[in-house]
Amino acid sequence: xxxxxxxxxxxxxxxxxxxxxxxxxxxxxxxxxxxxxxxxxxxxxxxxxxxxxxxxxxxxxxxxxxxxxxxxxxxxxxxxxxxxxxxxxxxxxxxxxxxxxxxxxxxxxxxxxxxxxxxxxxxxxxxxxxxxxxxxxxxxxxxxxxxxxxxxxxxxxxxxxxxxxxxxxxxxxxxxxxxxxxxxxxxxxxxxxxxxxxxxxxxxxxxxxxxxxxxxxxxxxxxxxxxxxxxxxxxxxxxxxxxxxxxxxxxxxxxxxxxxxxxxxxxxxxxxxxxxxxxxxxxxxxxxxxxxxxxxxxxxxxxxxxxxxxxxxxxxxxxxxxxx
Numbered sequence: 001x002x003x004x005x006x007x008x009x010x011x012x013x014x015x016x017x018x019x020x021x022x023x024x025x026x027x028x029x030x031x032x033x034x035x036x037x038x039x040x041x042x043x044x045x046x047x048x049x050x051x052x053x054x055x056x057x058x059x060x061x062x063x064x065x066x067x068x069x070x071x072x073x074x075x076x077x078x079x080x081x082x083x084x085x086x087x088x089x090x091x092x093x094x095x096x097x098x099x100x101x102x103x104x105x106x107x108x109x110x111x112x113x114x115x116x117x118x119x120x121x122x123x124x125x126x127x128x129x130x131x132x133x134x135x136x137x138x139x140x141x142x143x144x145x146x147x148x149x150x151x152x153x154x155x156x157x158x159x160x161x162x163x164x165x166x167x168x169x170x171x172x173x174x175x176x177x178x179x180x181x182x183x184x185x186x187x188x189x190x191x192x193x194x195x196x197x198x199x200x201x202x203x204x205x206x207x208x209x210x211x212x213x214x215x216x217x218x219x220x221x222x223x224x225x226x227x228x229x230x231x232x233x234x235x236x237x238x239x240x241x242x243x244x245x246x247x248x249x250x251x252x253x254x255x256x257x258x259x260x261x262x263x264x265x266x267x268x269x270x271x272x273x274x275x276x277x278x279x280x281x282x283x284x285x286x287x288x289x290x291x292x293x294x295x296x297x298x299x300x301x302x303x304x305x306x307x308x309x310x311x312x313x314x315x316x317x318x319x320x321x322x323x324x
Contacts, residue, residue, distance in 0.1 A: 015098045017158055021106070024092045025158040028113055029151035031085050033290040036144050038078045040286040044279045048132045048206025050075030054125035082121060089114040092154075109154040116147045132210035134200030141196050145293045152297040156305075173242075173251055173303035180238050181303045184258075187231040188296040192289055194224040204282060221273060228266055235259050238299075247303075254299040261295045264288065 014021055042048055050064065050071035051057035057064050057076055064072030092110040100107040120143055127136045173181060198220045200213040239259050242252045265288040272281035 014095050017099070017103065017106070017160065018095075021092075021095050021099075022155075022158045024088065024095055025106075025151070025155045027088050028092055028110075029148065029155050029294065031081075031088050032113075032144065032147045032151045033287070033294065035078070035081050035085060036141070036148075036290045037283070037287050038081055039140070039144070040283050042075050042078050043137070043206040044204050044283055045071065045074055046205075046207055047071035047074040048137075048210065049128065051079065052128065054128040055121075079124075082117060085117050086114075089117060105157050106154065109150055109157065112150050113147060113154065116143065116150070119143060120147075132206045134205070134211065134213045137206065138196040138200055141199075142193065145192055145290070148290055148293050149297045152294045153301055156298065156301050173247055174245065177238060177241050177245070177247065178304050180234060180241070181300045184231065184234050184238065184296060185300045187227050187234060188293060190227045191224070191231055192293060194220070194227065195289060198224045202277060204277065204279070225269075228269070232262055232266060235262050251299070251302045254295075254302045258292075258295045258299045261288070261292050265292050 042050070047070070050068060050073070053059055056062050057072065057079075058068070064076035089110065093107070093114060096103060096107045096110055120140065123136065123140045123143060127133065127140055130136050197213070197215065198217060201215045201217040201220055202212075205212060235255070235258055239255045241247075242255045265285070268281060268285045268288055272278065272285055275281065
């Protein structure tokens with residue numbers, strides 16, 4: 001039986017995808033990217049063991065102590081940001097409570113993002129317990145990228161008035177471009193994974209005594225560059241096709257944004273390598289990886305599931321026939 005207090009609260013919650021729902025979806029994405037950046041700051045300032053225990057900061061204290069200095073503050077500050085993610089995730093679920101049946105797509109995504117927070121917390125704890133094992137640290141980052149993808153899909157889905165809005169209308173990209181978008185998704189994933197392995201072989205371990213993965217960083221960097229070249233090529237072809245064919249302007253904008261981010265991320269990657277990995281550029285590269293993942297997910301989602309804008313369907317089909 002529903003209590004009067006709960007019924008009163010539920011009556012005030014949104015019954016459609018209001019601007020509040022969309023703003024919370026954006027906040028979910030932004031917060032997932034921000035915690036990646038702050039986690040990078042922990043590693044790049046050698047503060048990974050600033051709190052040497054988990055879930056406590058020390059055996060006797062939940063919070064950092066003055067004796068732990070700046071490293072303790074940085075590490076504990078990153079842990080505190082987890083509670084911000086929890087608040088946003090709970091607010092997102094609450095905003096969708098009345099829509100949990102009508103918009104199961106949004107509600108499930110919100111639940112998945114919420115579930116990812118304790119998973120990340122546990123991985124973070126294992127990271128501390130293993131003395132910043134580079135493979136565990138890598139998984140910590142990869143799970144963050146998966147959450148960034150889910151948050152990006154949530155942002156896109158929150159813009160639809162109903163769960164079936166996109167399914168009832170034609171897709172934004174013709175078949176050739178959709179296949180290319182899926183290749184871009186795969187190349188982005190491979191690039192991120194290899195980037196994580198390269199990081200595990202590099203000098204920024206998160207603590208001066210932390211182990212490395214003992215792989216050859218020079219060789220790994222070259223392997224990491226290979227899918228980057230392919231990704232640049234695939235994005236360039238996708239942008240060319242999108243500009244020549246009458247695809248939806250939304251998809252064209254998504255691909256142009258992705259192209260700009262790929263080029264910027266590639267330039268940062270080259271600069272940090274040839275400048276011996278300065279902390280500022282490494283931090284920027286970590287931010288770039290998160291933004292790249294979000295941009296790729298947005299472009300793929302837009303091209304594969306979103307409808308073209310009015311008047312573009314017939315022109316798109318004609319353009320495809322002309323260029324086959």
